[in-house]
Amino acid sequence: MRTLGANDALQVAEVFGTDPDLLAMVPQPVHAVLLLYPLSDASEALRASQADELRAAQGAPADASGDDGEFVPKDSGLYWMKQIISNACGTIGLVHAVANVPEAFSPVPGSFFASFLAETAALTPMQRALALEDNDKIEEEHQALAAEAGSDAAHAVNDNLHFVAMVCKNGRLYELDGRKVGYVITF
Numbered sequence: 699m700r701t702l703g704a705n706d707a708l709q710v711a712e713v714f715g716t717d718p719d720l721l722a723m724v725p726q727p728v729h730a731v732l733l734l735y736p737l738s739d740a741s742e743a744l745r746a747s748q749a750d751e752l753r754a755a756q757g758a759p760a761d762a763s764g765d766d767g768e769f770v771p772k773d774s775g776l777y778w779m780k781q782i783i784s785n786a787c788g789t790i791g792l793v794h795a796v797a798n799v800p801e802a803f804s805p806v807p808g809s810f811f812a813s814f815l816a817e818t819a820a821l822t823p824m825q826r827a828l829a830l831e832d833n834d835k836i837e838e839e840h841q842a843l844a845a846e847a848g849s850d851a852a853h854a855v856n857d858n859l860h861f862v863a864m865v866c867k868n869g870r871l872y873e874l875d876g877r878k879v880g881y882v883i884t885f
Contacts, residue, residue: 699792701810701839701843702792702809702810702811702836702839703805703806703808703809703810703811703812704792704796704803704805704806704811705803705804705805705806707802707803707804708802708803709725711723711724711725713731727802728866729795729799729802729803729865729866730794730795730798730799730803730863730864730865730866731863731864732788732791732792732795732861732862732863732864733861733862733863733864734788734859734860734861735859735860735862736858736859736860737858737859737860738858741860745875745877745878748878748879748882749878749879752878752879752880752881752882753879753880755880775867775868776798776865776867776872776874776881777793777794777797777798777815777819777826778794778823778874778876778880778881779793779794779818779823779826779827779830779876780823780824780826780827780876781827781875781876781877782824782827782828782831782876783827783830783831786830786840787860787861787862787876787877788861789830789836789840790830790861790863790876791861791862791863791874792863793811793814793815793830794863794865794874794876795863795865796811796815797811797815798863798865798867798872798874799865799866799867810833810835810836810839814829814830814833814836817829823876827876860875860877862874862875863875864884870883871883871884872884
């Protein structure tokens with residue numbers, strides 16, 4: 699996150715559970731949470747069942763079908779993008795967190811985050827995804843960190859895991875998942 703331009707005020711903490719004692723260990727305030735969960739038949743069924751509802755709620759044209767992300771959701775002040783790159787959900791979750799809570803995560807001027815967010819602010823969710831796919835800087839950083847960590851994204855243990863960003867903005871909690879047809883207002 700630092701090499702991509704997250705400012706020094708950004709803190710990352712692991713949440714070990716949801717009981718009060720474990721939540722008390724999480725530094726406050728919390729502006730975003732990256733949630734990693736296993737994909738399952740139930741999670742995929744929920745994603746499919748939400749699709750039409752999300753399209754309608756976020757202003758998709760009546761004839762919009764599929765999962766292409768070409769429509770721009772109703773203006774909520776959110777930055778949301780599609781995921782078209784395999785195993786990029788963690789990176790997209792970071793982009794969603796940094797982009798949607800700029801007062802907390804203000805990117806360093808000239809950094810990847812600052813440049814990418816400025817260049818893609820007016821684009822559709824799919825255009826943002828294509829811009830990320832074409833971005834050499836993010837690819838270089840991803841490869842360098844994967845090599846440093848000895849990570850193998852193709853390893854079988856990673857096959858059915860997915861990251862989403864949960865972001866607090868304007869008094870609401872949003873689920874930002876690039877695999878869905880839009881963002882989800884959860885609270």
